[in-house]
Amino acid sequence: MSTWLIVVLIFAAVLSPIAWIVPSRRQRYQMHLRKIALHAGIRVRIETFELLGTKNSAIAYRVMREADDKGPVHRFRLGHCARLDKEEIQYRGDEFVSGWVWLEAPSPALDDGQEASLKTLLKVLPEDTLIFEAGTAALTLWWRENGTPEQVEALAVQLAELNV
Numbered sequence: 001m002s003t004w005l006i007v008v009l010i011f012a013a014v015l016s017p018i019a020w021i022v023p024s025r026r027q028r029y030q031m032h033l034r035k036i037a038l039h040a041g042i043r044v045r046i047e048t049f050e051l052l053g054t055k056n057s058a059i060a061y062r063v064m065r066e067a068d069d070k071g072p073v074h075r076f077r078l079g080h081c082a083r084l085d086k087e088e089i090q091y092r093g094d095e096f097v098s099g100w101v102w103l104e105a106p107s108p109a110l111d112d113g114q115e116a117s118l119k120t121l122l123k124v125l126p127e128d129t130l131i132f133e134a135g136t137a138a139l140t141l142w143w144r145e146n147g148t149p150e151q152v153e154a155l156a157v158q159l160a161e162l163n164v
Helices: 002-021 025-039 112-124 149-161
Strands: 043-051 054-064 075-080 095-097 100-107 129-134 138-143
Antiparallel strands (some): 054 138
16 A cells, blocks of 8 residues: 555656646636737737836737838837826826826827827727837837737737827
8 A cells, every 4th residue: 555655656746847837727828819919010028117116027019110110209108007006106197098197208299190099099908008108119018918819919900000
């Protein structure tokens, strides 16, 4: 009887590290979303962003801007109040749209058409979006990947159509 117990314990000791390597259901779903994003032209990376001196980790979905675009490049950052701690972003009532505040105001300023386009995008972004950022080279969405494949596919189209 003790021989069988020893064999079972050895077998369990050998198999337990293998169980740690197998991705969880959540990790497999994230890999699926990332594949969809990559096929849609979105670069996906796990990165840290800085918010008032603290570093936070999130998934960055990034669409590169066209280099031959002749218009002015706007730079800004918007934070989603529901996902970020309101005290952390020093909520001052400067909401752009409901639930979204400027972390870094646009430079140069957006015209009315660009503001309308941005407002439309912010209303349809996934609920777990943390920050939306526009830089000189890319548009970046920082989020927790709790969306659906349909949202990721739509996101690629929406970011490509955004004219900021």
